[in-house]
Amino acid sequence: MSLLSVRDLTIRFRTDEGLITAVEGVDFDIAAGEVLGLVGESGSGKSVTAKALMQLNGKNTVYDPASHIVLNVPGQDPLEVLSLRRERDMIQVRGGAISMIFQEPMASFAPAITIGDQMVEQLTLHTEMGKKQARKHSIEMLDRVGIKEPDKRIDQYAFELSGGMRQRAMIAMALSTTPKLLIADEPTTALDVTIQAQVLDLMRDLVAEFGMGIMFITHDLGVIAQTADRVAVMYLGRIMETGPVREVIRNPAHAYTQGLINALPKLDDLDAPLTPIAGDIPSPLERPSGCVFHPRNPTLKPGSRYETEAPPMTEIAPGHFAALFPEDVPGQP
Amino acid sequence: MTLPLITIDDVSIHYPLGRRLIGTPPVLKAVDHVSLEIPKGSFVGLVGESGSGKTTLGRAILRAAPITEGRIRYSDGDVDYDVGSLGKEALRDYRTRAQLIFQDPYAALSPRMTVRDIIAEPLEVMKLTKSREETDQRVREIAAKCRLNLEHLRRFPHAFSGGQRQRISIARALVCGPKFVVADEAVAALDVSIQADILNLLKALQRDLDLTFLFISHDLSVVAHVCDYVAVMYHGQIKEQAPTRQLFANPGHDYTKTLLSAIPSLDPDDRHRARVYDPDA
Incomplete structure (x- = not known):
């Protein structure tokens, strides 16, 4: 059994304009020590999926009854996250088995409480540690993520740290309770490239050291290539393609993945034209029927069955799946 | 020549940081002894990380930031301006010749104005047209060049996606017929699949309208694809400037090398440790 297994996850939001589908029929697994990259553009449902793992979506969220999110912590009974109803039951998941780091560290730290007090608070909530021990452990964690003079930094406020330092402190805080699963939602998007490279190094080191599973959410395929073992490409709430990161990037089977890769400016070929994906991302209120990508897919002929039927996830190579009807799998007669 | x-x-x-009773007050050197030439018809990239001074320099060229020392000269064959000391009339004229495209198309457009009014506003404010018909004519022309439909003009910005909004924003910047455009992180807020479309549009507009661009960006791979000349800024100074191919094939400065190596490679087997730039080395 993998650490996390998500089956048939469908998430809708009640709004004034009616029920909006944000995520539809999503399946994936994350094993301990594995990094799953979730890549997608705005409106792809990647953050909504991540928040569902801790039931952090707003009160207007409707989880389809067929959805399952099962957390298997070794030595404990499997836990169905979506069946947890009371806030106090959620504590074993939020910050306990699962921690999360966010895109904007300035917005995730409380501005008027020192970094240290925030780190100590969560440790006393989730572990048996006393205040003194929690403080000592927090200093060790700050040191571990490469913050110099951690015994001074711990008494500072978030605004006194630079962007890169703040994100390191955020990571230290998320990992100090030794979660089994870390959700990183665009953790490097707000950082400069040189700082991003350092934070990615740090995250790779920490996976090797702590062995937790990571769900790494980003819009940047380059960041995925640098960190993930497996990748899932999402578009408008559906997984279009998933598989080992090398396979998906080198042999993308779905037109959306191919389009994303072609739209990226590449440094090794400055003459390659930039090819945008035709059209715009549709509004969530105008969700296309059939395969959600069909209105932007240049390879489809009018009247194709993708306009009315949602294709299944078809295996293309071992562990590599794409949302294609079996007759459209590349290399098939 | x-x-x-x-x-x-x-x-x-320089920006003053507080006051002192005795001695000179400390200053923030946002831009520090920078020299750069932008040839007519070129697409010059200005790259750097946050706080490097790239936006401040772009704003100074548009007379939107005060110049402490040195000179910025604008010369398009018709007029020759010293940007730092423009009189009222000359400044008004300069505003029709040099324009800005903003980063965030969600923040740059007034939600209460129709797209037609948003694009027409610069013409009306600067009194560049004589009649409403002429204004409408100019708006329709530039909207078509930016690939907006005529029916789009009657709508409000909220009805548009990020890519369409950025096209509206570009049309507004170009409606008064500028010769020089500063594009400050013009694609940074857009999704990858849309970004390529806007970059291609900017390049097409440059050719059609004979524009000169200063393209400010933190993203080296984008700059590599659209610019013919690149200047790299770090802490207010230009560390290196060269034709794009030369800079990317053969970076001379250590900071440029660090920046280049920090771009995450799309090849999963090309994983290397981050380079750290030490300004004192």
């Missing part, structure tokens, strides 16, 4: 369109000659921009 024709003059460059923009000549930046040893420009510094």
